[in-house]
Amino acid sequence: THCINPMAAAIRLADRVSTVSPTYAREICRPSEPSNGFIGGEGLESLLLEARASNRLTGVLNGCFYDDLRGRRPGWQRIISMLESQLRDWLKRTPENEAHKLAMERVATMPKRRPRHLLTSIGRLVAQKATLLLHEDKSGKSALQRIAGELGKNGVIIVLGSGETIFEERLLDVARKTPNLIFLCGYSEFLAEPLYHAGDLFLMPSSFEPCGISQMLAMRRGQPCIAHAIGGLRDTIRDQKTGFLFGGSTPDTQADAFVTTTLGALTVRTDDPMRWQDIRKAAAAQRFDWASSAKRTIESLYED
Numbered sequence: 021t022h023c024i025n026p027m028a029a030a031i032r033l034a035d036r037v038s039t040v041s042p043t044y045a046r047e048i049c050r051p052s053e054p055s056n057g058f059i060g061g062e063g064l065e066s067l068l069l070e071a072r073a074s075n076r077l078t079g080v081l082n083g084c085f086y087d088d089l090r091g092r093r094p095g096w097q098r099i100i101s102m103l104e105s106q107l108r109d110w111l112k113r114t115p116e117n118e119a120h121k122l123a124m125e126r127v128a129t130m131p132k133r134r135p136r137h138l139l140t141s142i143g144r145l146v147a148q149k150a151t152l153l154l155h156e157d158k159s160g161k162s163a164l165q166r167i168a169g170e171l172g173k174n175g176v177i178i179v180l181g182s183g184e185t186i187f188e189e190r191l192l193d194v195a196r197k198t199p200n201l202i203f204l205c206g207y208s209e210f211l212a213e214p215l216y217h218a219g220d221l222f223l224m225p226s227s228f229e230p231c232g233i234s235q236m237l238a239m240r241r242g243q244p245c246i247a248h249a250i251g252g253l254r255d256t257i258r259d260q261k262t263g264f265l266f267g268g269s270t271p272d273t274q275a276d277a278f279v280t281t282t283l284g285a286l287t288v289r290t291d292d293p294m295r296w297q298d299i300r301k302a303a304a305a306q307r308f309d310w311a312s313s314a315k316r317t318i319e320s321l322y323e324d
Contacts, residue, residue: 036078037071040082040252041079041251043254044229045072081313082232083311084233084236085310089241093218095134098214106204118192137171138175139175139176139178139220139221139222139282140215140218143224144183145181147187148227152248154191162194164198170283175200177223179195180204181205182207191203212237219238221246223245224253225275228251231252231256238303242303243300245264245303248265256306256308258302260299262299263299265281266278
């Protein structure tokens with residue numbers, strides 16, 4: 021009863037309250053329902069509703085840079101070489117790291133030729149980003165395992181990210197059981213851009229997402245995304261046009277929809293290559309530039 025919430029005070033006293041996407045600005049006006057997989061205002065929704073009612077709440081989409089998109093898509097052997105280089109560097113620093121050891125062993129078993137499908141995921145391993153990736157069905161298999169199992173020898177999944185220990189350990193456990201999954205436990209700018217460029221399909225099943233930058237970085241390289249239809253992901257991806265969106269009213273149905281939507285997208289890629297190329301080109305043509313974001317920020321926050 022004697023606690024002070026600085027965020028609540030700021031929302032109450034601010035002339036304007038800004039979020040980083042229009043959809044997220046609406047979502048935070050609803051109470052969270054964790055059992056249903058919805059993360060909203062987290063107790064601040066009544067204050068945010070008041071801010072919206074008085075036209076003080078707005079959502080301005082983030083952006084990314086598009087200044088240097090030249091260069092050919094890196095080939096498979098180039099990707100393998102870069103993975104080995106990064107892993108050797110990590111192992112020099114932490115030779116006892118089990119995730120790095122497994123990843124190096126897994127890279128060594130990769131086929132010489134590029135797999136039919138290369139799926140990528142890059143992000144922080146925290147509840148927001150990793151919960152649905154690791155959500156288990158009744159058989160005890162995570163969504164990531166189910167996708168990898170359907171891919172079999174036709175596909176490889178590369179996950180790059182680090183974060184909370186519990187999620188790193190859970191993903192490492194999944195990687196041990198999944199021969200076509202390479203888990204790169206760390207942060208690497210050296211690998212991120214080549215993976216955005218080389219991947220066929222980017223996995224971003226966030227439980228909530230104020231805006232998201234990873235989907236923009238993948239899209240600008242022509243890699244369509246599988247994404248949860250929430251927050252900024254809904255605002256930046258057009259379902260079946262520039263990527264693929266899924267929903268669901270509970271974590272169970274969301275994880276099932278994530279798996280089904282991913283496999284459906286790969287079916288499009290295999291069976292309808294012309295449509296797939298249209299989706300890739302449309303994704304690459306999208307522009308979420310900082311100049312537009314800055315203009316909207318000025319208009320919505322500083323001009324009456």
